[in-house]
Every structure is written in C-alpha cells, then in structure tokens.
Amino acid sequence: MTELLPLVMIGLLIVFIFLGFPVAFVLGGVGIGVGLLAGLPLGFFNIVVSRIYVNVMMNWLLLAIPLFIFMGLVLERSGIVRTLLLSSARMMGRFPGNIALSVVIIGVIFAAATGVIGASVVLLGIIALPAMHAAGYRQELAAGVVMASSTLGILIPPSIMLVLIGDQMQVSVGKLFAGAIMPGLVIAGLMFVTILSYCFLRPQAAPAYVDKDWEELSFLTQLRGFVEPLVLITIVLGSILAGIATPTEAAAIGAAGAMVLAAMHGGLNRRILGEATRSTVTTTAMVLWLMVGATCFSLVFTRLGGNDLVASATDAMGLGPYGTMIAVLALVFVLGFFLEWIEITYIVVPIFLPVIVGLDFGASVEPQDIALWFGVLLAVCLQTSFLTPPFGFALFYLKGIAKQTISVKNIYKGAIPFVLIQLIALTATILFPGIILWLPSLM
Amino acid sequence: MIGYLVNGAGRLSAALLLPLIALVLIGIGARLLGFNEVVSWPVSLPVIGSGVTANTLIELQSFLFGIMFLFAGASALRRGEHVMVDMLSGTFSDRTRAVIDSLAILFLMLPFLAVAGWASIGFVERSWFAAETSHSGSLTHIFLFKAAIPVGLFLLALESLSRLCGNIVFLIKGEPVRHD
Amino acid sequence: KTLEVQSVYPNNMLYQGESSLRFAEQLEAVTGGDLKVKVFSANELVPSFEVFDAVSSGAIEAGWDWTSYWGSKIPVANLIGAMPFGPQGEVFVGWMYQGGGLELLREAYAPYDVVPVPCHLTAPEPGGWFNVEINEPGDLKGLSMRIGGLGAKVVEKLGVTPLLIPGGEVYLALERGRIDAAEFSHPSLDRQLGLPEVGKYYYFPGWHQPGSWNSLLVNKTTWEGLTDAQRAAIETTCQANVLWSLYAINALQGDILVELEKEGVEVREFPETVMAALKTATDETLAEQAEQDELFKRALDSINAYVASVDVWNAKVLPRK
Numbered sequence: 001m002t003e004l005l006p007l008v009m010i011g012l013l014i015v016f017i018f019l020g021f022p023v024a025f026v027l028g029g030v031g032i033g034v035g036l037l038a039g040l041p042l043g044f045f046n047i048v049v050s051r052i053y054v055n056v057m058m059n060w061l062l063l064a065i066p067l068f069i070f071m072g073l074v075l076e077r078s079g080i081v082r083t084l085l086l087s088s089a090r091m092m093g094r095f096p097g098n099i100a101l102s103v104v105i106i107g108v109i110f111a112a113a114t115g116v117i118g119a120s121v122v123l124l125g126i127i128a129l130p131a132m133h134a135a136g137y138r139q140e141l142a143a144g145v146v147m148a149s150s151t152l153g154i155l156i157p158p159s160i161m162l163v164l165i166g167d168q169m170q171v172s173v174g175k176l177f178a179g180a181i182m183p184g185l186v187i188a189g190l191m192f193v194t195i196l197s198y199c200f201l202r203p204q205a206a207p208a209y210v211d212k213d214w215e216e217l218s219f220l221t222q223l224r225g226f227v228e229p230l231v232l233i234t235i236v237l238g239s240i241l242a243g244i245a246t247p248t249e250a251a252a253i254g255a256a257g258a259m260v261l262a263a264m265h266g267g268l269n270r271r272i273l274g275e276a277t278r279s280t281v282t283t284t285a286m287v288l289w290l291m292v293g294a295t296c297f298s299l300v301f302t303r304l305g306g307n308d309l310v311a312s313a314t315d316a317m318g319l320g321p322y323g324t325m326i327a328v329l330a331l332v333f334v335l336g337f338f339l340e341w342i343e344i345t346y347i348v349v350p351i352f353l354p355v356i357v358g359l360d361f362g363a364s365v366e367p368q369d370i371a372l373w374f375g376v377l378l379a380v381c382l383q384t385s386f387l388t389p390p391f392g393f394a395l396f397y398l399k400g401i402a403k404q405t406i407s408v409k410n411i412y413k414g415a416i417p418f419v420l421i422q423l424i425a426l427t428a429t430i431l432f433p434g435i436i437l438w439l440p441s442l443m
Numbered sequence: 444m445i446g447y448l449v450n451g452a453g454r455l456s457a458a459l460l461l462p463l464i465a466l467v468l469i470g471i472g473a474r475l476l477g478f479n480e481v482v483s484w485p486v487s488l489p490v491i492g493s494g495v496t497a498n499t500l501i502e503l504q505s506f507l508f509g510i511m512f513l514f515a516g517a518s519a520l521r522r523g524e525h526v527m528v529d530m531l532s533g534t535f536s537d538r539t540r541a542v543i544d545s546l547a548i549l550f551l552m553l554p555f556l557a558v559a560g561w562a563s564i565g566f567v568e569r570s571w572f573a574a575e576t577s578h579s580g581s582l583t584h585i586f587l588f589k590a591a592i593p594v595g596l597f598l599l600a601l602e603s604l605s606r607l608c609g610n611i612v613f614l615i616k617g618e619p620v621r622h623d
Numbered sequence: 624k625t626l627e628v629q630s631v632y633p634n635n636m637l638y639q640g641e642s643s644l645r646f647a648e649q650l651e652a653v654t655g656g657d658l659k660v661k662v663f664s665a666n667e668l669v670p671s672f673e674v675f676d677a678v679s680s681g682a683i684e685a686g687w688d689w690t691s692y693w694g695s696k697i698p699v700a701n702l703i704g705a706m707p708f709g710p711q712g713e714v715f716v717g718w719m720y721q722g723g724g725l726e727l728l729r730e731a732y733a734p735y736d737v738v739p740v741p742c743h744l745t746a747p748e749p750g751g752w753f754n755v756e757i758n759e760p761g762d763l764k765g766l767s768m769r770i771g772g773l774g775a776k777v778v779e780k781l782g783v784t785p786l787l788i789p790g791g792e793v794y795l796a797l798e799r800g801r802i803d804a805a806e807f808s809h810p811s812l813d814r815q816l817g818l819p820e821v822g823k824y825y826y827f828p829g830w831h832q833p834g835s836w837n838s839l840l841v842n843k844t845t846w847e848g849l850t851d852a853q854r855a856a857i858e859t860t861c862q863a864n865v866l867w868s869l870y871a872i873n874a875l876q877g878d879i880l881v882e883l884e885k886e887g888v889e890v891r892e893f894p895e896t897v898m899a900a901l902k903t904a905t906d907e908t909l910a911e912q913a914e915q916d917e918l919f920k921r922a923l924d925s926i927n928a929y930v931a932s933v934d935v936w937n938a939k940v941l942p943r944k
C-alpha cells in the first residue's frame with residue numbers, strides 16, 4: 001500500500017492545482033502533508049530547509065533569472081521593443097505581412113529575455129495587435145503570429161527556461177544554449193516561410209502596414225532602433241557561447257546594457273526603473289518559490305520511493321529507447337495543456353532524467369550527449385505546449401489582452417498551424433539529433 | 444499592519460536588485476583586470492571580514508539573491524502573482540472560491556509553512572552555534588543570511604493568515620474585504 | 624536494521640561512489656545481514672554541502688562525506704580533509720588510528736551529535752591542469768584556478784584567484800579561458816570530464832592533498848541505538864575499506880597517465896622554486912588557521928609531531944633510493 005503513496009501525491013497535486021490554489025504552495029503542502037501522514041518523522045523535514053538553502057538560495061546559476069527578467073522589462077518599458085518592431089516593419093517596406101514578419105524577427109531576437117511566456121505575449125500583443133488590426137489582418141493570423149513568436153523567444157537563447165533545465169539536469173548551460181539555437185532557427189525559419197507564402201497567396205489577409213509617423217523617422221533612427229538591441233543580445237549571447245562569461249555574468253551585462261540603451265533613448269527614469277525592479281522581484285519570487293515547493297515535493301516523493309516506482313513502471317512498459325523518450329515527451333506535451341513550463345520542468349525532470357540518460361541510442365546519440373539532447377527536446381516540447389488548445393498559456397494571455405478584438409475561436413484557430421510547425425520541428429530533432437548536437441560539439 | 448510589513452519586505456527586495464547587478468559587474472571587472480582581492484582593510488569586520496575577494500563577491504551575490512526572492516514571496520502572494528491554474532476555479536462562485544482558498548490555506552499552506560518554519564529555526568541555530576563561515580571562508584556570520592529563510596516563511600504565514608481572515612469575514616458578512 | 628546513508632558522491636562515480644557501495648556490501652556480509660546499508664546517491668535527499676547538518680539534526684541517520692566539506696563549520700575538518708604538504712598513505716592512517724586523530728575528529732563533531740567513522744582515505748590527486756607554463760612562483764600571479772579547501776587559501780597568497788566551479792562547467796571554463804587552471808580529481812575522472820582535451824599541461828605533484836579522509840557520519844542517537852557488536856562491525860569494516868582505498872586506484876592511474884601522454888598531454892612537474900613558494904604559503908596559511916581555532920592548532924601540532932616521529936624511524940630503516 002505505502003508503495004503507492006507517490007501516486008497519491010501526484011493525484012492530490014493535480015486536484016489542488018485545478019482548484020486554483022497557487023502551485024508553489026500546493027507542491028509544498030502536498031509534500032509535507034503526505035510525508036507526515038506516511039509517518040516520516042518530523043525531523044526528516046529539516047532536509048526541506050537544507051534543500052531550500054542549497055538548491056535555491058545558494059544556486060548562483062539561478063541568479064541569471066532576475067537579471068534576464070530585468071533586462072527584458074527595461075527594454076520593454078523604455079519603448080525600445082516598440083521602436084524595434086516599427087523600424088523593422090518600415091524597413092521591409094510596403095510588403096504584405098510586413099508587420100507579421102517583423103514580429104517573428106523580434107521573437108527571434110529577444111522576445112523572451114523576460115522568460116515568462118505571459119510577459120512576452122502581453123508585450124508583443126500590446127505593440128503589434130493594434131498595428132495588425134489597423135492594417136486589416138485576418139484575426140487568426142494576427143493571433144497566431146503574436147503567440148508563436150513570443151513563445152519562440154523562450155527557446156532561442158538567452159532563455160531562463162534553458163538555465164533552469166541546465167540546473168536541473170546538471171548539463172552545461174552554455175551547451176544547452178548552443179544546442180537550442182539550431183532548432184529555434186529552424187522553427188523561426190519555418191514560421192517565416194509559412195507566413196511569407198500565406199501572405200503571398202492571400203495578400204488581402206495581411207495587408208501591408210504603414211504608420212503615419214513613419215515619414216518622420218529617418219533611416220538612421222530606424223537603423224539605430226534595429227541594430228542597438230541586436231548588438232546587446234549578441235554581446236550577451238556571444239559572451240556565454242564564447243565561454244568568457246557565465247550565464248549569470250552575461251545576464252548582468254545584459255541588464256546593465258539595457259539600462260544604458262534605455263538611457264540613450266531617454267527612456268530611463270525613476271518611475272520606469274522602479275516599476276521594472278518591482279516587477280522583476282515579484283516574478284522572480286514567483287519562479288523561485290515554485291522551486292521551493294517543488295524541492296519539498298520531490299524530497300518526499302523520492303523518500304517514498306516515487307523515483308523507483310516510475311523507473312520500474314517505465315521498464316515494465318518495455319518501450320525501448322525511442323519509445324521511452326517519445327512517451328516522456330508526450331507526457332510533457334500533455335502536461336503542457338495544463339501546467340506552466342516551470343512546474344513541468346521541476347516535476348518531470350527529476351523523475352525521468354535517470355531513466356532517459358540510461359537509455360541506449362546506439363551510434364546516433366553518444367551516451368554523454370543524451371542529457372543535452374533530451375534537455376533541448378524538452379524545451380522544444382514545452383514551448384509547443386504553450387500554444388496547444390484548449391489550455392495553452394499563450395492562448396490565455398492573448399485572450400486577456402485582446403478581449404474585444406479577437407474571438408476565442410479565432411485565437412484557437414490561429415494557433416493550430418504554428419503547433420503543427422512546432423511538431424514538425426520536434427520530430428525532425430528526434431530523428432536528426434545533429435540539429436541539436438552539432439553546434440555544442442563545436443564548442 | 445500585516446500589509447505594511449509584507450509590502451515593506453517587497454520594497455526591500457526590489458531595492459536589492461540594482462546593488463546585485465552592480466556586484467556581478469564589479470566581479471566581472473575584477474576578473475578581467477586580474478585582481479583577486481578587490482579591496483582590503485586592516486581590521487576584521489562582521490560578515491565580510493578584512494577584505495573583499497572574488498569569492499566574497501560571488502557569495503554575497505548569492506545571499507542577496509536569496510534574501511530578495513525570500514522576502515518578496517509574501518508580497519507576490521498579496522499581489523496575486525503566484526502561478527495558479529484558474530480555468531476551473533474561474534467558473535466557481537466567489538463563495539466557493541473563498542471556501543476552497545480557506546481550506547487550502549488551512550490544510551496545505553499553513554502546515555507547509557509551519558513545518559518548514561520550525562525546521563528553518565533549528566537550521567539557523569545550528570549555523571549560529573558553529574559560527575559558520577561561507578565555503579570559501581570569505582564571509583562570516585552566515586546564520587544572518589540563513590535567517591532570511593524563516594523570515595520569508597513567516598511573512599508568507601502572516602499574509603496567508605490575513606487572507607484566511609479576509610475569506611472568513613467574506614463568508615460571514617457576504618462582502619469582500621478590501622486590501623489596502 | 625537498515626542504516627540510511629546520504630553520500631556526497633554520486634553512487635556511480637568511480638572510486639568515491641564505488642567505495643560507499645563496497646562498504647555497504649561488506650558490512651552486510653560481515654554482519655550476516657543483521658546490518659544493511661542503503662546509500663542515497665549525491666543530492667538524492669540531502670544536498671552534498673548539507674549532509675553534516677542533516678545528520679546532526681537527525682533528519683537522516685548517516686552520511687558519507689569528504690571531511691573538508693565541513694570546514695566552514697568546523698575549521699579542523701579542513702585540515703583532516705586535505706592538508707597541503709601533509710602526510711599520506713600509511714602515515715596518515717597511523718595518525719588517525721594511533722596518533723590521536725580519531726579522538727580529535729570525534730571531539731570536533733561531538734557538539735553536533737555526529738559520530739564520525741573514518742572509512743576511506745583518498746589517494747593523492749595531481750596538482751591540476753594548467754594552460755600556462757609554471758616556471759617560477761610569479762607565473763601563478765593573476766591566474767584564475769578552480770580549487771577548493773585549504774589549497775585555495777594557499778594559492779590565494781601567491782596571487783591566484785581560486786574559484787569553485789561546478790564539475791559540469793569546468794571543461795568549458797578551461798577551454799574558453801574563463802579559468803587558466805583547474806584541479807579536479809584523479810586522471811581517470813579528469814579524463815571522463817574531458818579535461819585532457821582542454822588542458823595543456825598536467826602538473827604534478829599533488830601538493831594540496833597528499834591524503835584526504837572520507838568518513839561515515841552517524842547521528843549520535845542512531846549510533847547509541849546500535850549494539851556493541853554492530854558498532855564494532857561498522858568500525859572494522861570501515862578500516863578494511865580504508866585499506867581498499869589505499870590500493871584500489873594507484874596502478875590504474877599510472878596506466879591512464881601513460882595513455883594520456885601518448886595522446887599528447889604534457890605531463891609537467893612544478894619547479895623547485897614553485898614548490899618552495901607553495902610550501903612557505905602553506906606554512907603561513909596553516910599557522911593563521913591554527914591561531915584562529917584551538918582544535919585546529921592541536922590537530923596540526925599532533926600531525927606534525929606524529930609525522931616527525933615516523934620520519935625519524937623511516938629515515939633509518941628504509942633503504943635510500
């Protein structure tokens with residue numbers, strides 16, 4: 001009977017999460033509650049505090065999280081992202097779909113330096129939706145482009161999702177960043193080509209956007225608005241990939257750089273700085289308290305034999321290496337219907353990582369590369385799940401900011417093509433691990 | 444009163460962010476210039492000892508970061524910023540939601556905070572008793588930093604009690620309590 | 624009875640992880656199954672740096688450690704864990720069991736309700752991978768090096784910035800020049816981590832830890848709850864394990880070193896001037912630490928006295944090379 005307690009934990013977790021209580025405290029509460037009911041001595045829970053201290057508080061890697069969030073918020077609040085979008089649309093000229101393609105480009109450049117999907121969707125939505133609406137875009141297209149582009153940013157480095165996955169898996173974050181670049185570009189490329197051909201075939205669905213203020217913008221201003229953020233991101237990413245800076249250090253450089261850029265554009269004042277710092281610590285607290293709850297949950301889960309249970313259940317299914325890998329990714333995909341990526345990372349990785357790294361993929365993936373490969377696959381899979389109806393988080397956030405202009409049905413319809421693109425890319429990276437492993441192998 | 448404490452801790456957290464960025468940048472600068480010792484002085488001060496080295500900076504960053512997120516947890520809860528799934532609960536009536544929220548506070552949140560809080564006090568005591576230093580030995584009085592854990596948990600307990608009271612008042616009187 | 628042990632090493636780690644599992648197996652065999660041991664792999668329940676605290680509070684019954692990990696709470700643990708230019712092999716074993724080491728260690732841990740049973744003596748580790756030539760003490764100035772423990776304090780005196788970089792990041796940091804040098808482990812593990820690909824020179828000797836102790840840590844209440852026979856079985860099995868740790872990997876490392884040289888690794892020796900500078904800095908560091916902590920001073924004096932008396936005898940009885 002007691003060997004089934006880990007399953008009880010998962011059951012309770014799901015029930016309470018769906019009742020709408022903050023997930024961090026559901027994780028912590030279920031961990032402690034079931035632990036006590038299972039008869040673990042009170043003294044055992046001293047370990048909860050040890051784990052909070054070492055795994056969360058003293059984890060220097062996690063310091064990158066507030067710094068990347070702050071960088072994104074400063075760029076957003078100071079109007080730099082808006083300038084970037086408009087400059088890039090302007091440079092494409094009076095071409096159908098110019099604003100949609102610009103949104104994709106921004107997604108690639110930095111949409112999710114903020115790392116929290118909600119923030120990116122809201123940011124891009126607020127800036128780009130009115131423009132697309134004014135230009136007379138089809139609602140589905142406008143919605144799909146905004147959602148897909150803003151979730152792209154969380155895969156393409158710098159990405160706090162990869163920082164957390166690296167920490168959980170004990171894989172070098174630099175290598176994860178390198179590994180995610182190619183899949184990210186493949187997805188972005190597919191999106192770009194899809195939108196381009198769609199606009200070419202049906203120009204009336206995405207008429208060219210022309211802003212009345214454009215005439216006042218000099219070419220130099222546009223170029224500046226475009227190049228400056230690009231340089232900042234290149235410095236941040238480059239210093240990590242070159243191994244000169246740790247992700248944490250690079251994030252601090254990015255945060256400082258964002259403040260310098262904002263100051264250059266006259267967008268740095270006490271109010272913006274105050275809002276950005278306040279918002280940064282709140283989001284950081286949200287992410288890290290979730291980790292606190294998760295570390296408590298997984299401690300009790302492990303102690304009650306949950307890991308062994310999962311490992312033997314996976315063994316018993318006899319799926320073989322690819323079958324097991326796909327089963328885990330499918331589980332992540334389904335969980336993604338309901339949960340945010342952070343929770344999934346913290347629930348799934350500790351349970352399945354030991355199983356996955358023990359698999360034998362023969363010559364296609366060397367044993368020491370499995371964790372890296374799986375880490376990036378997991379990231380692609382999580383990114384997809386933000387878009388999957390009915391419960392994608394990107395869908396919810398977009399619904400939140402576009403209540404009047406876009407119907408829920410159109411939001412769902414808009415997401416579908418992009419989910420298909422994601423799934424094509426995911427399949428490709430499973431079949432051809434080189435897409436992920438090639439860049440890190442050059443490091 | 445509780446709101447004052449919780450929001451104050453949140454503001455303190457926010458105020459730590461810019462110094463934190465500065466510390467990381469100073470660390471990068473010192474490394475690029477090849478300094479290990481950034482500055483030193485003849486007497487031994489509490490917490491930072493008699494000098495600042497590369498390791499002091501790194502460890503100080505971790506501690507500031509820890510205090511930052513621990514102290515901000517309660518104000519994030521107050522602002523409703525913790526991740527939650529509201530697709531089912533969104534369809535519940537306000538009354539049902541208040542009942543569920545109260546039960547979750549009583550049976551999940553408070554037990555978690557009580558057990559972790561109790562353990563964290565022993566954790567700080569043992570560190571104080573051992574006169575623990577940081578692992579590189581650059582920082583002393585580590586128990587002060589560790590004490591951020593019980594403080595953070597305590598702030599959350601205060602905030603959830605205040606939420607619980609609010610829910611109960613609402614369930615009895617039928618009108619929502621306004622938070623300051 | 625099953626004793627639950629949280630290790631600071633991954634169970635699948637060569638030598639170190641192997642050792643705790645070997646101890647578990649032997650103890651069960653020796654006691655005819657009366658005492659079993661379940662070893663939790665590193666971080667499975669308790670994070671490595673918190674194992675002592677968890678055993679102290681009774682959160683877990685026992686731990687498997689590297690003594691130096693507790694230096695931030697108990698300074699003398701740094702010395703017993705790894706004493707730069709300290710004793711090694713049978714001399715360190717002699718000090719532990721005959722020269723007063725065990726009593727000192729037990730005394731140091733007693734206020735925390737932790738009973739240490741020395742269970743493994745890690746063989747000396749190389750001086751580390753360097754990407755610059757070290758021809759004179761001045762060459763160390765300004766280097767960033769991954770190194771911990773007392774060794775870190777020693778090189779700091781010679782102008783090195785010691786950094787503790789997690790194992791997974793060492794490769795990249797060394798390759799891209801974020802650090803100039805790294806001390807990690809024995810050749811077998813260093814090779815597993817890929818360090819030969821990114822480190823130019825492999826420097827010897829391993830001055831910073833000629834011998835380092837690993838112990839089984841048992842919570843006092845748990846320890847007192849065992850029968851005399853069970854306690855004796857644990858201590859004796861640990862002594863047998865110490866013996867194993869002394870011989871288990873030496874020949875293997877030699878073979879690997881020869882292979883590494885064939886693959887193009889330059890194996891170097893620190894010049895005498897550098898060794899002399901390291902020795903002077905070590906003496907200063909040890910004296911400073913001894914000044915700050917009474918137990919550290921007693922342990923240092925005790926080790927030095929024991930080594931001196933063994934040296935008197937060894938100088939006479941052993942044939943000169």
Ligand code: NA
Nearest residue numbers: 153156157158
């Ligand atoms: Na990104």
Ligand code: NA
Nearest residue numbers: 336337385392
């Ligand atoms: Na979803």
